[in-house]
Amino acid sequence: MQDFITALSDEFENIYFIEGDRKGDYPYSHSLLIGNLLIDTGISGIRLRKVQKQFQINTVVLSHWHEDHISGNNLFPSSNFICHIKDRIPIEDIEQMFPYYKVEGTNAGEEFKALFDIIGMENTKISRFIEDNEVIDIDDSLKLKVIHTPGHTAGHCGFYEVNSKIAFFGDIDLTRFPYYATIDSNLMEYEKSIDKLKDLDAEIAVLGHRNPVYGKNNIRSELDNFKSVIFKRDERILSNLSEEKSIRPIDLKGKNLIYRRYSYENFEIISELVMIENHFEKFLKTGLITMKNNGYILS
Ligand SMILES: [Zn+2]
Secondary structure: OOOOEEEOOOOOOOEEEEOOHHHHOOOOOOEEEEOOEEEOOOOOHHHHHHHHHHOOOOEEEOOOOOHHHHOOHHHOOOOEEEEEHHHHHHHHOHHHHHHHOOOOOOHHHHHHHHHHHHHOOOOOOOOEEEOOOOEEEOOOOOEEEEEEOOOOOOOOEEEEEOOOOEEEEEOOOOOOOOOOOOOOOOHHHHHHHHHHHHOOOOOEEEEOOOOOEEOHHHHHHHHHHHHHHHHHHHHHHHOOOOOOOOEOHHHHOOOOOOOOOOOOHHHHHHHHHHHHHHHHHHHHHOOOEEEEOOEEEEO
16 A cells, blocks of 8 residues: 555544645645545646556546646546536636636736646546435445535535545534635635534544644634634734724735745735635624725624
8 A cells, every 4th residue: 555545444444544645735745535436636647647557537526616626637547526516617627726726817827827837637527416405325334424514615615524534524614714806706605614523523634735634623723723824814903993094805915814924926916815805794794894985894
């Protein structure tokens, strides 16, 4: 067995955590293999080829449309691809990712294009769409339940194998950096989705960009920690608002309110602004701010 492939259960054979290259850091991500079904293809081309030598994969399920989770799709020309219908467009037409990230015609867009060439992005035809609560029968003992968890993207899904209690949380990834910066992101949905995963009876959570978390209580407290990062951002953004001076999200652009330090400045300043807009939308819906002169003041 390759050292990046780990069996997750003694009782249930054929469930493997597959570690992405560079420990699953972007532009890679981790995968879960359940029987002949693989969740996500971002582990790296080299690793995927090694997995293919060892296992027969018939179906590839995509947790969501982001490039770091689908870059290896082209290595599965005869597999069926499935995902939530709300993530269909940028998977079937990767050019659409540029407007989705709001980087069309920007330097960030150019940098993105270069990365796409390096990781070998191609369009993928989806053969079937999955829905919340649907159960995918893998074999007699493996049943994979779909948990629609929108917010990161509109069609983001988690998965839960009901017998082994092993789950895949995708990019509700329990890192220190919740991300909701594409045009189909929604912060309030994201928070609801985190709560939805808390309701699962999961014993192991496999994550997009971090090692698996073991134990029901650990998983629940890590989900709480993840959510608390969002609340800290709420506070940081609100501290820039007042009851008098009207402020727009664009006025807070490039001020490191979410990224403490910009590593890919062109891209991250755009991402940060989209996330700030998401916070404003939440503040407005929950009555914390009020519109005034094209901007917002504290209520
Ligand atoms: Zn993602």
